[in-house]
Amino acid sequence: MxxxxxxxxxxxxxxxxxxxxxxxxxxxxxxxxxxxxxxxxxxxxxxxxxxxxxxxxxxxxxxxxxxxxxxxxxxxxxxxxxxxxxxxxxxxxxxxxxxxxxxxxxxxxxxxxxxxxxxxxxxxxxxxxxxxxxxxxxxxxxxxxxxxxxxxxxxxxxxxxxxxxxxxxxxxxxxxxxxxxxxxxxxxxxxxxxxxxxxxxxxxxEAKEMTADLIEQHFIKCRDDEKFDILTRLIDVQNPTQAIIFCRTKKRVDEVTRGLGLRGYNAECIHGDIVQQKRTSVINTFRKGQLEILVATDVAARGLDISGVTHVYNYDITQDPESYVHRIGRTGRAGNDGVSITFVTPMEMPYLRTIEHLTRKEMMPMKPPTVQEAQAGQIQQLIDQANEMLESGQAAQHFNTAKLLLQHYPANDLVAALLSQLISDNSQVQVAISPQRPLPNANKKEAKRSGNRSGSRQGGGKGYKAGKSDRSRRYDDKAGKKEGSHKAYKIKKRQA
CATH class of the missing domain: 3.40.50.300 (P-loop containing nucleotide triphosphate hydrolases)
Structure with missing residues (x-):
């Protein structure tokens, strides 16, 4: 027609x-x-x-x-x-x-x-x-x-x-x-x-038309105090082009936005207590693709139609099943693929089944990324940035300095020294890869040990589809180790 x-x-x-x-x-x-x-x-x-x-x-x-x-x-x-x-x-x-x-x-x-x-x-x-x-x-x-x-x-x-x-x-x-x-x-x-x-x-x-087939729907079972660290790892591994994070209350929206800002993410929020001029400005910036992460309440985000949203994170499960359908509808628009991930506490699991019954689609369980996987994702982002700089010619001004350094140090040592400043090797600390993000910590003791190092996140490129790596991951039950732990990074060779 x-x-x-x-x-x-x-x-x-x-x-x-x-x-x-x-x-x-x-x-x-x-x-x-x-x-x-x-x-x-x-x-x-x-x-x-x-x-x-x-x-x-x-x-x-x-x-x-x-x-x-x-x-x-x-x-x-x-x-x-x-x-x-x-x-x-x-x-x-x-x-x-x-x-x-x-x-x-x-x-x-x-x-x-x-x-x-x-x-x-x-x-x-x-x-x-x-x-x-x-x-x-x-x-x-x-x-x-x-x-x-x-x-x-x-x-x-x-x-x-x-x-x-x-x-x-x-x-x-x-x-x-x-x-x-x-x-x-x-x-x-x-x-x-x-x-x-x-x-x-x-x-x-019909309900089957309300939930787009192009949206992958997943849930992560976790405690409430684990949500923020899991969220940041997901963002680092999936590297969404644009994402909306839904929270149940205005206070929670403020807390999540402040936490993301402290870690250097490009995030802003909207809710009913924010003045209209600011809300309009944030939405326009997000619509233009200049803002990576939008944190919002259900009411504030009602009716948002932005085709570039690749991921929706339900930081808090919705208060009613219909709102869930509205939330996930912010992604998978204009024929594009979308990913929806809902954080669920053990007490909320029965309610999750109610939502599945309404949407007529089962949510797949998803294992949270490990710190090591988040680190690997950030290394890939760093490589993507390096490739972009080399292709654009931005690095040309430093070629002479690079040649001078290579005359005195092996290339592997130089790269390792650079990575040691950008990425933490502390398994208990959320990693960072660029110069402006304060290094997030799992607790205050780790904060003291990790010192006052800093990094910043400016990821580019496309994120993997949620759940794909989790389904393909194999574990050795006896040893408790993952088979094939070596990470293959995609590095473009410069043409002579």
Whole structure:
């Protein structure tokens, strides 16, 4: 099936072609015919399934350029999701120059009042509280509204926004079209649909479609006080291009981010207590690929759509199974492979089985990397960096110095001396390979023994797929040693 089969306006088809969208996703295939006919609809779908286009394309298709009033309103639970929806609608409507504006709390309301007055947007996206505030100030007028979208309705219900949503609905025309989307279909959501929608068509994406087949799902059984060291070893061994670490509380997010920063990782965090300007800046930096690790709560990361995320680490198991589906959906996007690893304490194992039952996919147990494996991974990163420097010519200025040193010392001795400064040989200490990371310790005694050495992590290259080395690893039970302990590193030979 192709988008050309839906009788969309040519400027919209041109935008879809420019964005590289060829075939509609399952939710789009089911939702577009219903929404384009003007009927009310309730859709069960996760973020990342393409639901923004499922309601956005019909909105754009029936925009009246001669009408300067607000013709569509999209209500979203969080600022991040609202911003993302606005950006997506702007891209989809670029061909017809659709005017889309986003409003949310945490941003000066004066600026938003001025933009609504002067820009006269056709589509407004926003959070419930700010939308209701603008309506009460008579800055947001909905008398000509054609379409109302309630996105992530279950999340708005969980966050206590439903009274604001009801107040917003009361300000909209009776003849509007209403589209509601929810990740779950609880009795409360069904009750709301009866209040807001008229004879709605119900669309559902099955659970097997909610969890992408391209995502490898693993779990590591460990104590809570072991999680951080295991996390850093995983990052060093897997070397993710971009990763999101999910924590249950804002305090835990701060602790993990601070710990990663002390060890020299390129990590930032987002949660509800961080000012909106900072959150927006962090997300934009992450989206551009300039930030390697994002630590977040479930609510703050709701709706994040970043195709470069290769790994999701569930530092704390989710509070409900549906949130797990949302978390792992941050990776494996746009047809790419993804890896999800969940840390589970022994007491949480029964709950893990509940999540597996919901997702219809068994999580594979994964053995935590050893310190030696993390060290080997960091050595490979160091080699990758050296290869990049040699290929780029950055090292050319040091060739004469290198020749002079080689006249006095064997090459092996020089390399060993360099590695001894960059990598610790203490088996109880987490290793580091570059000059800015304070060497992490397993405990205070080890810290005193290891001294005040430092290193920094600037890994490049691709990480291995999670679990692959664990499945292929063989052990000698009697000796307690791994067979084939020698590590083969990939070193490129310089061409003469």
């Amino acid at each position: 192709k988008f050309t089969e839906f009788n969309l306006k040519q400027p919209i088809l041109d935008s879809l072609q420019e964005l590289g969208f060829e075939a509609p996703t399952p939710i789009q295939q089911q939702a577009l015919p219903v929404a384009l006919e003007g009927r009310d609809m309730i859709g069960q779908a996760q973020t990342g399934t393409g639901k923004t286009a499922a309601f956005g394309l019909p909105i754009l298709n029936k925009l009246d350029d001669s009408n300067k009033s607000v013709q569509a309103l999209v209500v979203a639970p969080t600022r991040e999701l609202a911003i993302q929806v606005q950006e997506e609608l702007f891209r989809l409507g670029k061909g017809q120059r659709a005017r889309v504006y986003v409003v949310y709390g945490g941003s000066p309301i004066g600026k938003q009042l001025e933009r609504l007055r002067t820009n006269r947007p056709q589509i407004v996206v926003g959070t419930p509280g700010r939308i209701l505030d603008l309506i009460k100030r008579k800055a947001l007028k909905l008398q000509d509204l054609q379409t109302l979208v309630l996105d992530e309705a279950d999340e708005m219900l969980n966050m206590g926004f439903i009274e604001d949503v009801k107040a917003i609905v009361e300000e909209t025309p009776e003849n509007r079209q209403t589209l509601m989307f929810s990740a779950t279909m609880s009795p409360a959501i069904k009750s709301l649909s009866k209040q807001f929608l008229k004879e709605p068509t119900q669309i559902r994406i």
